[in-house]
Amino acid sequence: MRFLNEPTTDLTYSDLFLVPSRSDVTSRLDVDLAADDGTGSAIPLVAANMTAVTGKRMAETMARRGGLGVLPQDVPLDVIRDVAAWIKGRHPVLETPVTLAPTDTVIDALHLMGKRPHGAVVVVDAAGAVTGVVRAADCEGQDRFASLASVLRHQPLVLDAGMLGTGTLTGGPAADAAGAAQSLRRAFEAMDAAGTDYAPVQQDGVLAGVLTRKGALRSTIYRPSLDEDGKLKVAAAVGINGDVAGRAAELLAAGVNVLVLDTAHGHQQKMFDALAAVKGLNPGVPVVAGNVVTGEATRELIEAGADIVKVGVGPGAMCTTRMMTAVGRPQFSAVLECSAAARDAGGRVWADGGVRYPRDVALALAAGASQVMIGSWFAGTHESPGDLQLDAGGRQYKESFGMASARAVQNRNQREGAFEKDRKALFEEGISTSRMYVDPVRPGVEDLLDMITAGLRSSMSYAGAADLAAFRERAVAGIQSAAGYEEGRPVPQSW
Ligand SMILES: NC(=O)C1=CN([C@@H]2O[C@H](COP(=O)(O)OP(=O)(O)OC[C@H]3O[C@@H](n4cnc5c(N)ncnc54)[C@H](OP(=O)(O)O)[C@@H]3O)[C@@H](O)[C@H]2O)C=CC1
Numbered sequence: 350m351r352f353l354n355e356p357t358t359d360l361t362y363s364d365l366f367l368v369p370s371r372s373d374v375t376s377r378l379d380v381d382l383a384a385d386d387g388t389g390s391a392i393p394l395v396a397a398n399m400t401a402v403t404g405k406r407m408a409e410t411m412a413r414r415g416g417l418g419v420l421p422q423d424v425p426l427d428v429i430r431d432v433a434a435w436i437k438g439r440h441p442v443l444e445t446p447v448t449l450a451p452t453d454t455v456i457d458a459l460h461l462m463g464k465r466p467h468g469a470v471v472v473v474d475a476a477g478a479v480t481g482v483v484r485a486a487d488c489e490g491q492d493r494f495a496s497l498a499s500v501l502r503h504q505p506l507v508l509d510a511g512m513l514g515t516g517t518l519t520g521g522p523a524a525d526a527a528g529a530a531q532s533l534r535r536a537f538e539a540m541d542a543a544g545t546d547y548a549p550v551q552q553d554g555v556l557a558g559v560l561t562r563k564g565a566l567r568s569t570i571y572r573p574s575l576d577e578d579g580k581l582k583v584a585a586a587v588g589i590n591g592d593v594a595g596r597a598a599e600l601l602a603a604g605v606n607v608l609v610l611d612t613a614h615g616h617q618q619k620m621f622d623a624l625a626a627v628k629g630l631n632p633g634v635p636v637v638a639g640n641v642v643t644g645e646a647t648r649e650l651i652e653a654g655a656d657i658v659k660v661g662v663g664p665g666a667m668c669t670t671r672m673m674t675a676v677g678r679p680q681f682s683a684v685l686e687c688s689a690a691a692r693d694a695g696g697r698v699w700a701d702g703g704v705r706y707p708r709d710v711a712l713a714l715a716a717g718a719s720q721v722m723i724g725s726w727f728a729g730t731h732e733s734p735g736d737l738q739l740d741a742g743g744r745q746y747k748e749s750f751g752m753a754s755a756r757a758v759q760n761r762n763q764r765e766g767a768f769e770k771d772r773k774a775l776f777e778e779g780i781s782t783s784r785m786y787v788d789p790v791r792p793g794v795e796d797l798l799d800m801i802t803a804g805l806r807s808s809m810s811y812a813g814a815a816d817l818a819a820f821r822e823r824a825v826a827g828i829q830s831a832a833g834y835e836e837g838r839p840v841p842q843s844w
């Protein structure tokens with residue numbers, strides 16, 4: 350990356366703009382978004398290890414679209430084992446529906462519908478065959494305790510996996526890409542002809558997953574993140590206290606594909622001890638460590654065995670660290686300095702926190718990050734773990750909170766005595782509640798991935814970069830005034 354005008358101070362994303370360069374990239378679809386950091390991710394986006402952000406649905410969906418979700422450090426090991434097995438049991442192309450039995454009720458359907466962006470529930474019989482599809486509209490005016498069998502109206506379109514050729518739909522490197530694209534096109538056209546945007550897919554008479562029109566399209570553009578057994582990848586975090594090696598070994602045994610050693614202050618002795626403990630296991634998967642904001646800390650963590658260093662202190666939307674301690678660093682400069690140091694030392698960095706627009710992702714990657722971690726923005730989607738709530742005006746939102754907030758600290762230290770628990774809660778560095786509104790136009794995390802990757806592809810083709818390495822090389826950034834930033838925002842009404 351080159352600066353148009355050399356900075357004299359540390360900068361964050363809003364301080365910068367990118368100028369276009371002469372380009373040989375003639376289509377934005379020709380741009381390759383694969384990360385070069387050993388994770389195998391086909392898009393450079395990671396869902397943060399925050400309780401309000403990443404659970405099984407987020408991790409599954411991120412991996413299906415080529416990214417990664419990190420399960421938080423607070424999740425107990427037995428839950429991690431179940432969740433990792435569940436994620437690895439999901440289809441790499443077909444989406445996971447909400448399912449209920451014909452004897453379940455309208456209220457069950459309405460309660461579960463918000464867990465997916467489909468706005469639908471598939472009703473299956475005891476043998477797993479599809480008996481119908483219930484949508485929110487089918488529930489209107491119905492007794493909330495009526496059985497789903499009594500509200501099933503239409504014969505839904507059900508696709509047959511065999512007819513569709515879903516054998517080709519494995520999404521892996523060995524997959525027959527042309528055959529898969531044909532299958533997906535056939536499914537799209539069948540849905541179009543039937544006037545529906547959602548179709549259950551059965552294999553041997555049993556529900557195997559669902560396809561949506563958008564999902565079928567997406568699977569022709571995105572490539573899933575799969576492990577060597579062709580299963581969706583998942584990452585998990587480990588704190589630096591307690592039995593680090595024990596937890597890391599259990600995570601590896603559960604099939605976790607990337608380990609994230611996570612603490613507020615990553616440049617500390619306990620982190621070096623934790624890294625030594627984890628590297629001692631010969632984990633055979635990339636190890637991420639953080640968080641830091643200096644080149645020196647980055648180099649030392651890589652020398653201690655980290656493959657990737659997580660960069661960002663204080664930019665997070667839930668984070669009060671800068672206001673409490675003055676510690677941190679404007680995120681763009683932190684990523685720029687740490688990325689250069691990491692590459693010199695043979696490692697990479699993930700830019701973690703403070704991303705609110707697609708432009709921020711482009712800037713972090715231009716600054717040299719191999720991937721960008723997003724928390725709060727993704728909390729406001731159907732795939733995050735929280736319950737969908739309505740504000741007084743009827744807008745949908747989900748609650749988010751920081752992992753260093755009093756709420757998270759209380760959760761994390763549940764097993765400690767009241768004295769210890771209250772003592773630890775004194776050190777909160779995050780907010781315990783915030784509303785992340787669900788964008789009615791982009792309610793699912795895949796809608797946000799579409800938006801971010803579209804922006805990024807375009808950003809890269811403006812720079813004449815066909816991949817992220819070329820983007821880092823070719824990007825030209827300038828520093829702008831607040832008025833310059835403001836000029837770039839759309840104007841929804843006259844002034
Ligand atoms: N990216 C960011 O800006 C930040 C992120 N977080 C996130 O919050 C979560 C909880 O993190 P964390 O607070 O580390 O978890 P813990 O409260 O479990 O702290 C982990 C260990 O680090 C020590 N520690 C914490 N802060 C500092 C510090 N400033 N200097 C020296 N030692 C410290 C703690 O000791 P003791 O409690 O005795 O001091 C403890 O031993 C993580 O997910 C983390 O990523 C938290 C803050 C900033």
Ligand SMILES: Nc1nc2c(ncn2[C@@H]2O[C@H](COP(=O)(O)O)[C@@H](O)[C@H]2O)c(=O)[nH]1
Nearest residue numbers: 397665666668702703724725751752753779
């Ligand atoms: N200082 C704190 N940082 C936190 C806390 N919880 C999470 N985080 C960090 O934020 C990013 C995500 O940033 P976002 O802007 O996308 O929300 C996350 O990965 C952590 O590094 C917290 O309580 N305090």
Ligand SMILES: [K+]
Nearest residue numbers: 663664665668
């Ligand atoms: K902040």
